Amino acid sequence: MSTLSAEPATPAAGGGSEEAPRASSGRPRPGGARSGGRGPVRRRRGGPLGKNPLGLLFSAPYLVFVLAVFAYPLGYAVYIAFHDYFFTAPGAQVERPFVGLQNFVTAFTDPAVLRSFANVGVFLVINVPLTVVLSIVLATALNKVVRFKGFLRVAYYVPYLTASVAVVAVWLFLFNGNGLVNQVLGPLAPSPSWLINSAWAMPSIALFVTWKQLGFYILLYLAALQNVPKELYEAASSDGAGVVRSFFTVTVPGVRPATVLVLLVSTVTGANLFTEPYLLTGGGGPNGASTSPVLLMYQKGIEQGNPDQAAAIGVVLVVLVLVIALLQNRFAGGKED
Secondary structure, eight states: OOOOOOOOOOOOTTOSSOOOOOOOOSOOOTTTTTTTTOOOOOOOOOBTTBSOHHHHHHHHHHHHHHIIIIIHHHHHHHHHHTBOOOOOOTTOOOOOOBOTTHHHHHHHTSHHHHHHHHHHHHHHHHHHHHHHHHHHHHHHHHHHOOTTHHHHHHHHHHHHHSOHHHHHHHHHHHHSTTSHHHHHHGGGSOSSOGGGOTTTHHHHHHHHHHHHHHHHHHHHHHHHHTTSOHHHHHHHHHTTOOHHHHIIIIIHHHTHHHHHHHHHHHHHHHHTOOHHHHHHSTTTOSTTTTOOHHHHHHIIIIISSOHHHHHHHHHHHHHHHHHHHHHHHHHTTOSOO
16 A cells, blocks of 8 residues: 655755745736735716715705805896996887996995994894893703703793784784783883884884893704713812802803804804884884984895995995804814814
């Protein structure tokens, strides 16, 4: 019976301790030696509609809406502001010459225009800080409520959903000369009454708008509070922090993006003030003490037939709001490091 004996491998020619090369599996390596055994990386090139045409398709209706409702009217308003523009019959062909800055000079040499910007400045100084403070405090309190949570949230949100005409009727009933507020205050009530008093008309409107829109901003803060980790409150409590200190060290920094959003939205909304002074004070009374720039644009453009001056006021208002919004975004911490 023969036995097979294993012969030791003969070293390759040239001696040394080199090992015999391993047998190749016979499969070619993709990419060769230059790619280190990996195939060439192919970048996905998008077509004419980009890498995600479906997303562009879904966003197209909103893009059309923005262009039709916001971008086109704004561009047309800029055109009107720099031309001698007036309303004509449909289809009439008239010349509207370029007048440069004449409409801006004419509009802003009018004391009523300057006073309207001062009025809206008073409104923003009262409304924006009050909105931020009240909404974040009330949202923090509502976030900790266990019983009747849904009822309380709806109660704060109902004024925001209610039509302004209906709410204004209640407000007029409360703040007229013989209203409930004056009866409670007695001799402390202002004379003349709130909405016909030059000093109190715009602050009264600012309080009304703050109360009516507060529910919307509370919901924004309630959504932001859900993203603040509870571990931070537990850590602050273990360090001996009370309710007030936890609010300023945990809650306020945790909802900073929401605060920037509330600042921007309340500023833009306040700068476009129209309905409240139109209904509460009879169109900006008394003697223009509550006239806003948007209300004055309506009066000059529609009632007085000067759309070019109204457009000039609107362009300046847009620029001022953009500047304020940029400053708020810069100094309120809108940009993360």
